[in-house]
Amino acid sequence: MKPFDFVQPTTTDAVLAALVEHSSNVRILCGGTDYVVELKYVAQSPGVVVDVSRLEDLKGIELTDAGLRIGAGVTHSEIMADPLIAEHAPAMIDAAHTVGAVQTRNLGTLGGNLVTCVPSMDSGPTLLALDAQVTILGPKGTRQIDLSKFFVGVRKTALEPDELLLEVIIPKDNLGKPAGFIKFGLRKGQALALVNAASAFWVDDGKFKDVRIALGAVAPVVMRAIKAEAHLEGQAISLELIDEAAKLSIDEAKPIDDFRASKEYRNSLIEVGARRTLQAVLDLANG
Numbered sequence: 001m002k003p004f005d006f007v008q009p010t011t012t013d014a015v016l017a018a019l020v021e022h023s024s025n026v027r028i029l030c031g032g033t034d035y036v037v038e039l040k041y042v043a044q045s046p047g048v049v050v051d052v053s054r055l056e057d058l059k060g061i062e063l064t065d066a067g068l069r070i071g072a073g074v075t076h077s078e079i080m081a082d083p084l085i086a087e088h089a090p091a092m093i094d095a096a097h098t099v100g101a102v103q104t105r106n107l108g109t110l111g112g113n114l115v116t117c118v119p120s121m122d123s124g125p126t127l128l129a130l131d132a133q134v135t136i137l138g139p140k141g142t143r144q145i146d147l148s149k150f151f152v153g154v155r156k157t158a159l160e161p162d163e164l165l166l167e168v169i170i171p172k173d174n175l176g177k178p179a180g181f182i183k184f185g186l187r188k189g190q191a192l193a194l195v196n197a198a199s200a201f202w203v204d205d206g207k208f209k210d211v212r213i214a215l216g217a218v219a220p221v222v223m224r225a226i227k228a229e230a231h232l233e234g235q236a237i238s239l240e241l242i243d244e245a246a247k248l249s250i251d252e253a254k255p256i257d258d259f260r261a262s263k264e265y266r267n268s269l270i271e272v273g274a275r276r277t278l279q280a281v282l283d284l285a286n287g
């Protein structure tokens, strides 16, 4: 590990000042479960590491006029234990539960997971299925974008070097929307996703409404299976249609072929993941 300076500001103003001052050579750290691993292998020192884990502005889970606000510094364990998440977005608990082991979940944060932006991240699919938005803070103030636009590429987000991810918001209209999450790995615990998936929809007068199917580890960024969603939208609920949509999901993904799993195997996981999560949503919607 190369030497670096380490600062622990307690206000967002101080964080932004540090990011601006050292903009060419600065990195943020929160729980450190991704970044400390990366730090061990970087050829060049990051210069200055800004620890944001003490920022009150990044903490807390609360209902606001906009919806359910989850601070970027909230840990996966906090998500799992939170009554508001359990009431309004319980699929997030299923996703958080699959992140690493208890030690990883105690330190690792939602914001860190999204900013690392690897295709296999476990927070992404459920949040995408619930149309989450993110609030970004930079020297010019805050800006809010859809999570789908936050993911730009493998390990690349819409964040500028002098910006900080502040919070994730699940819009008010989507609170309580039935949603399901599933993760497939090489073993049941402590495994990165070969494929993960989340689905959500409302049942409106016996029809699919606002259908979302989100897939992880099958493309450079967590993605929605738009054609499969459209196949269901507005149609009368049926298991046959769910089967068809699950098959269609494969067409939109671009899974890799590597030592962990073949492309064909991942394709079959996409279909199974989409089908099981859609069926789980139907079960939830039917009470």
Ligand SMILES: Cc1cc2nc3c(=O)[nH]c(=O)nc-3n(C[C@H](O)[C@H](O)[C@H](O)COP(=O)(O)OP(=O)(O)OC[C@H]3O[C@@H](n4cnc5c(N)ncnc54)[C@H](O)[C@@H]3O)c2cc1C
Binding pocket: 027, 028, 029, 030, 031, 032, 033, 034, 035, 036, 037, 052, 058, 072, 073, 098, 099, 100, 101, 104, 107, 108, 109, 110, 111, 112, 113, 114, 115, 116, 120, 121, 122, 123, 159, 163, 164, 165, 166, 190, 191, 192, 193
């Ligand atoms: C043993 C192990 C198992 C793991 N298993 C899983 C798993 O099963 N599923 C999974 O999805 N992940 C897994 N991870 C990855 C990791 O734990 C998560 O991605 C975690 O949520 C990262 O959060 P963090 O706070 O530790 O991020 P950090 O390591 O602190 O930061 C990660 C990145 O995000 C940036 N960053 C952090 N917070 C902010 C912010 N507020 N604003 C701007 N930039 C920010 C940092 O600069 C860095 O680039 C695992 C990691 C380990 C070590």
